[in-house]
Amino acid sequence: MSLTQNYKLNVIQWYPGHIAKAEKNLKEQLKRVDVVLEVRDARIPLATHHPQIDEWVGSKTRLLILNRLDMISPQVRSLWVDYFKRQGEVVYSTNAQHGQGVPAVLKAAQAAGVELNQRRRDRGMLPRPVRAVVIGFPNVGKSALINRLLGKRVVESAARPGVTRQLRWVRISDQLELLDAPGVIPLKLEDQEAALKLAICDDIGEASYDNQLVAAELVNVLNYLQDVATELLPKKPLESRYQLDSSPHTGEAYLHLLAEHRYKGDVERAARQLLTDYRKCLLGEIPLELPPN
Numbered sequence: 001m002s003l004t005q006n007y008k009l010n011v012i013q014w015y016p017g018h019i020a021k022a023e024k025n026l027k028e029q030l031k032r033v034d035v036v037l038e039v040r041d042a043r044i045p046l047a048t049h050h051p052q053i054d055e056w057v058g059s060k061t062r063l064l065i066l067n068r069l070d071m072i073s074p075q076v077r078s079l080w081v082d083y084f085k086r087q088g089e090v091v092y093s094t095n096a097q098h099g100q101g102v103p104a105v106l107k108a109a110q111a112a113g114v115e116l117n118q119r120r121r122d123r124g125m126l127p128r129p130v131r132a133v134v135i136g137f138p139n140v141g142k143s144a145l146i147n148r149l150l151g152k153r154v155v156e157s158a159a160r161p162g163v164t165r166q167l168r169w170v171r172i173s174d175q176l177e178l179l180d181a182p183g184v185i186p187l188k189l190e191d192q193e194a195a196l197k198l199a200i201c202d203d204i205g206e207a208s209y210d211n212q213l214v215a216a217e218l219v220n221v222l223n224y225l226q227d228v229a230t231e232l233l234p235k236k237p238l239e240s241r242y243q244l245d246s247s248p249h250t251g252e253a254y255l256h257l258l259a260e261h262r263y264k265g266d267v268e269r270a271a272r273q274l275l276t277d278y279r280k281c282l283l284g285e286i287p288l289e290l291p292p293n
């Protein structure tokens with residue numbers, strides 16, 4: 001069953017030119033590397049996956065990283081770890097802002113270098129550092145991860161999504177070099193349900209959307225999760241924060257009530273506040289996706 005029941009089609013608008021350019025840039029970056037560090041948002045590990053990634057990455061080593069570890073509970077995190085294990089994938093969880101989990105990513109990337117050099121030696125070639133790139137949707141924490149891997153601040157990490165930078169190799173150790181500019185994964189045009197989740201989490205770059213529709217969708221998803229996975233969510237997160245229970249209402253109706261209740265009828269302000277509070281984790285540790293059974 002789909003998490004989002006009431007979303008309307010084409011709520012999220014993209015600029016097709018930007019998407020084509022992002023895809024071209026990403027492919028350019030991927031051509032130069034041996035290892036790909038794919039960062040996803042731990043709140044939405046499926047919506048931050050692009051169906052063409054496997055094709056683009058090809059036979060290179062790919063490390064899967066769930067970032068924003070601090071924004072979901074340890075219980076939900078371990079459900080995801082198990083889910084990916086069942087899919088045959090090792091997943092690394094990180095908090096790129098504070099550094100948790102980053103040493104394990106570094107170790108795995110360097111281990112890929114050891115394998116690469118073994119293959120080079122077997123073919124009579126000289127060893128060289130493994131070359132890696134960090135990729136992911138806008139604003140998932142790619143720059144923060146690069147800075148943590150480097151142990152210093154060389155890449156701008158900003159709350160503003162979609163910041164562009166130029167390409168440069170940075171040596172992390174004798175075994176590992178990293179492209180200092182992360183690869184931005186282009187949005188999937190056709191999947192509006194995923195796009196809504198990206199918009200709720202602010203992982204959507206320059207796409208334009210209606211705050212009120214996106215905030216209403218957040219309420220719908222929270223109501224749905226509250227019904228199907230009560231034990232995995234904080235208790236009544238909206239009621240706790242705004243003293244207004246969301247469960248009897250649709251997202252849209254709740255937004256209007258919240259506007260009346262707290263913002264003198266200003267629905268846009270209510271929508272922005274709700275989204276900001278969610279993005280700052282002020283509603284608690286709330287995933288928008290749970291692993292499918």
Ligand SMILES: Nc1nc2c(ncn2[C@@H]2O[C@H](COP(=O)(O)OP(=O)(O)OP(=O)(O)O)[C@@H](O)[C@H]2O)c(=O)[nH]1
Nearest residue numbers: 068095096138139140141142143144157158161162
């Ligand atoms: N709470 C939390 N915030 C994080 C984490 N990682 C990054 N951030 C914050 O998220 C915001 C975006 O991080 P960036 O590293 O700029 O993300 P990016 O993917 O490089 O973004 P673009 O340049 O837009 O593609 C910044 O405000 C970071 O401080 C994390 O693990 N937890």
